[in-house]
Amino acid sequence: VTRARAQGGPWRPTRFTLRTPGGLSQILVGDGVLAQAGARAAARIKPGPCAVITSRKIFRLHGSRLVRALSAAGFSPSLVFLPDGESTKSIASLRSLYLRFLRARLERRSAIFVLGGGVLCDVGGFAAGTFLRGLPTVLVPTTLLAQVDAAIGGKTAINLPQGKNLVGMFHQPVLILSDTATLATLPSREVRAGLAEVVKIAAALDRRLFARVERLAPRLVRGDRRALTEIVGRAARLKAAIVARDERDLSGVRALLNYGHTVGHALEASRGYRGVLHGEAVAIGIAAACRIGEALGTLPAADAQRQIALLETLGLPVRLPPRVRARSILTHLRRDKKAQGGRIPFVLTASVGSANLANQVTDRLLSRVLDEMGAVGLGG
C-alpha cells in the first residue's frame, strides 16, 4: 500500500493503492468523493455501456449523484435494482443480474458499479467477477461496515440455505470509492455496527488507531463527518495493508481480521441472522475473546477492560442477547467453515493492537465465558 500523495489533514480525502497478485485497486475515501466517480473510473476503464447495481432505497438517497458523475465522464449506465437485505446474496440474484447484463449489452471491458452496503458489494462483485469471466468492477460502498471492511480485499460471496458466504470468489475491484457523506443517511444503529469492525481491526492490529477511536468515540456515535472520514480512511488503509500481505487468506495474516468473529458468527447463526446486526455480534465476540484471554492469562485485565469499555462507549452490546444459550453457540461454532479438524481456531489479543491465532481455547473455557456473558444488561 502506497500513499499516493501528501495529505493536508486527516479529514481530507485519502487516496491509496492496494496491490495484490489479483490486481491493483485504487481506494479513495472522503466526504463528497462520489462526484469524482466518473472521472476516477474513466482513468481505469474505457467509458461506455455499464451497469449500476443498487437498491431502490439506496438509489433514491445517493443514486442521482453517481449517475450524473458517470454520465459526465461518458458512461451510459443501466440501473439494476436488487432488494435490500441479506437474502439478496442468492443464486436467484446472480441469475437476474446476468440477464440484466446481457440486456444492457455489456462486453468484456464494460464496467460494473455497485452502490450499496456489504450485501450488494458481495453479490454484485461476484456477478461482476463471473460474467464473461470477469468485468472491471467499481465499488461505491454506502455503509460504514462496507467502507472499512466488505468493499476492501476482493472477497465476494453469496449464501446457500446451508450457510453464509459458502459460494464466492476473489475479484479485486479496480476502484473503491468511499464517500463518507453517504453515511449521513445511515441509521445510527448501522453506524455503530460498522464501528464494531473498526474496533476489531484496531484492537487486533493497531494500538494507535485504537487510541484515536477512543478519543473520537463521542463524535463518531454522533455521526460527525470529519471524525468518520478520518477513521474510515485509517481503517480502510489498515485493512488494505493486511490484504496486500495475504490476499487469499492463506498465511494466517488476513485471518487476524476474524477477531471477534468466531463467537460473532456462531451467535448470528444461532439467532438465524435475525435481531442482531453483524457488527453487534462482532462486538459481543470481541468481548468474549477479551474474557477468554483474561481467563487464560494471555491478556492483561486492563487491556480487556479497555476494549470492552470502548465497545460500550460506542453503544455496542458486550453481553449475549436474552435467551441465547452457551450450548447453541458451541454447536454453531463447530459447524463454522473455518473449523479445522474439530479444533476451533480463535483470534485473541495479547494486548490492545496485537492479535494472534490461538488454539488453547477449550469448550469448557468457552462455555464458562459465555455463561458469564449471559443475558443481562442488553436491552433488546
Ligand SMILES: NC(=O)c1ccc[n+]([C@@H]2O[C@H](COP(=O)([O-])OP(=O)(O)OC[C@H]3O[C@@H](n4cnc5c(N)ncnc54)[C@H](O)[C@@H]3O)[C@@H](O)[C@H]2O)c1
Ligand atoms: N466481502 C467481505 O470481505 C465482507 C466483509 C464483511 C462483511 N461482508 C458482508 O457484508 C454484509 C453486511 O454489510 P452491511 O452491514 O453493509 O449490510 P447491508 O448491505 O445489508 O446494509 C445495511 C442496510 O443499510 C442500508 N443502507 C446502505 N447504505 C445506506 C445509506 N447510505 N443510507 C441509508 N441506508 C443505507 C441497506 O439498504 C441495508 O438495509 C454481509 O452480507 C457480510 O457477509 C463481506
Ligand SMILES: [Zn+2]
Ligand atoms: Zn465482520
